[in-house]
Amino acid sequence: MSSLMVLALGIAGMCFGWFVYSRYVARHIYQLDPDFVTPAHSLNDGVDYVPTNRYVLWGHHFTSVAGAAPIVGPAIAVYWGWLPAVLWVTIGTVFFAGVHDFGALWASSRHQGKSMGSLSEEVIGTRTRKLFMVVIFLVLLMVNAVFGVIIANSLVNTPGAVFPAWAAIAVALVVGQLLNRKLIGLGLLTIIGVVALYGSIFIGSNMPLALPDHLLGMEPRPAWIVILFVYAAIASMLPVWALLQPRDYINGIQLALGLLLLYGAVVVAMPDLSAPMLNDRLTEDAPSIVPLLFVTIACGAVSGFHGIVASGTSSKQLDRETDARFVGYLGAIGEGSLALITIIAVSGATMAATLDEWHSLYDHFGAGGAGAFVEGGAQLIHQSWGMSLDFGKTLLAVMLVLFAGTTMDSGVRLQRYIIQEWGDIYKLPLLHNNVLATLIAVGACLLVAFGAGGSSGQGGMIIWPLFGSTNQILASLTLLVLSVYLHKLGRPAWVTLIPMLLVLVMAFLAALIKLKDFYDDGNWLLVAIDAAVIVTTVLVILEAIAALRHWKEAKKAGLGFG
Secondary structure, eight states, X not given: OBHHHHHXXXXXXXXXXXXXXXXXXXXXXXXXXXXXXXXXXXXXXXXXXXXXXHHHHHHHHXXXXXXXXXXXXXXXXXXXXXXXXXXXXXXXXXXXXXXXXXXXXXXXXXXXXXXXXXXXXXXXXXXXXXHHHHHHHHHXXXXXXXXXXXXXXXXXXXXXXXXXXHHHHHHHHHHHHHHHTTOSOHHHHHHHHHHHHXXXXXXXXXXXXXXXXXXXXXXHHHHHHHHHHHHHHHHHHSOXXXXXXXHHHHHHXXXXXXXXXXXXXXXXXXXXXXXXXXXXXXXXXXXXXHHHHHHHSOTTTOOHHHHHHHHHTGGGGBSSTTHHIIIIIHHHXXXXXXXXXXXXXXXXXXXXXXXXXXXXXXXXXXXXXXXHHHHXXXXXXXXXXXXXXXXXXXXXHHHHHHHHHHHHHHHHHHHHHHHXXXXXXXXXXXXXXXXXXXXXXXXXXXXXXXXXXXXXXXXXXXXXGXXXXXXXXXXXXXXXXXXXXXXXXXXXXXXXXXXXXXXXXXXXXXXXXXXXXXXXXXXXXXXXXXXXHHHHHHHHHHHHHHHHHHHXXXXXXXXXXX
């Protein structure tokens, strides 16, 4: 089948989501108010709460939630065939992710920029908040620990990405200062920033860099992990306008240009899909497509991590409530677009000329991943635009590193917020200190990286098999909070309730399957974490049911809901 037709159908679905469905949700469900004073104004502190241009905020939100997951997940899920992956990405983006991300941003903005964990206390109850925070912290721990490994591996495997990855930070610092001081307009700054970034990619492809074989007694991979977390700690304590916003904005523009390059390449080359529509050569030990498809492709369809970002950093920078649709829903569409082009890149004839050749690459579940995207995408760019393969690989590797890096920036900042919220819950004022909270956050990630993984620093990969189900359980819990909140406001809750039920069932089944696998393998660490997540989820759902019953009784007694 022609990849162009698949691309057109996917884009048509997302256009429906943006132009029709999101407008309906904004007007009739979330009922956005242009006169509502957002916490970015009412709590403006110049550090975390800062009113931000919606285009800049979209760049921050988009690149923070994107990371490497919308590339890795779809590139692996194609193993079952390209059709299920395309359907879940398209339907998930329009009816699941867009509503989830948009809703978390809106609800948090309505409650002083509180995280979904903190918001759950007001909507459901105090015990729910404590349980919710455990799941959020685990997801952040997994994301930060693993993305540190992914970036380190990319910098070692693609030395050409080293220079542009760090040059992007210098560019962002300059752009942040110029933008904050209003010395140059956003349009000119965008051009300067993007030209500087692409110039650094050209330099990097011709000037590969690498760490020495041993740095402070460590090999390159663990050394990079330490360096990355030192950077993330510093970056997470800087005001958002100084580095986070400009870095994410420039990266967002770079991603948009990268997507145009890849989408344009499909239009120019129009390659057929060599991957099967439905794979009939699955290995005997391959997992079942239901429910594993729905947790393998999380980012790019729906992801609980997005709710953490939307209610953690993005809601504190929302200039006007009506910007929530642009930032939240359009951010989800951007990520869905990345997932869609990833599926085409790893399924097309540019990567594998024949069906048999494709099967030789995807000979087991777990094959593919980021490497397949870089290879397939570079081949597509090379054949369509005539760019060298080395430049194409460097370009896509830098895209991957910058996504993961911005996610780490936001992830460590969000972990700090969670730790500071624990300070409120358990009356520990010391945890309010930014430096101490950041050190605890980074220390927990490094403890996982080196405590579980030894000197290699790969410990995050040990707990990564839990991410898919835990992340989707978190998405269902966020949708649950939104559903209860809408119900209490007297508004239709089906837009969040239906996605919540499907995601919850799939994620819960996946968690149970993983629990059995971990038990059979004797992996007691993962058994304990998985069991804790499952029990926590059940308790949160029971709390929500009890809260709704209590609210209905209060309503009959004439008491309102604030």
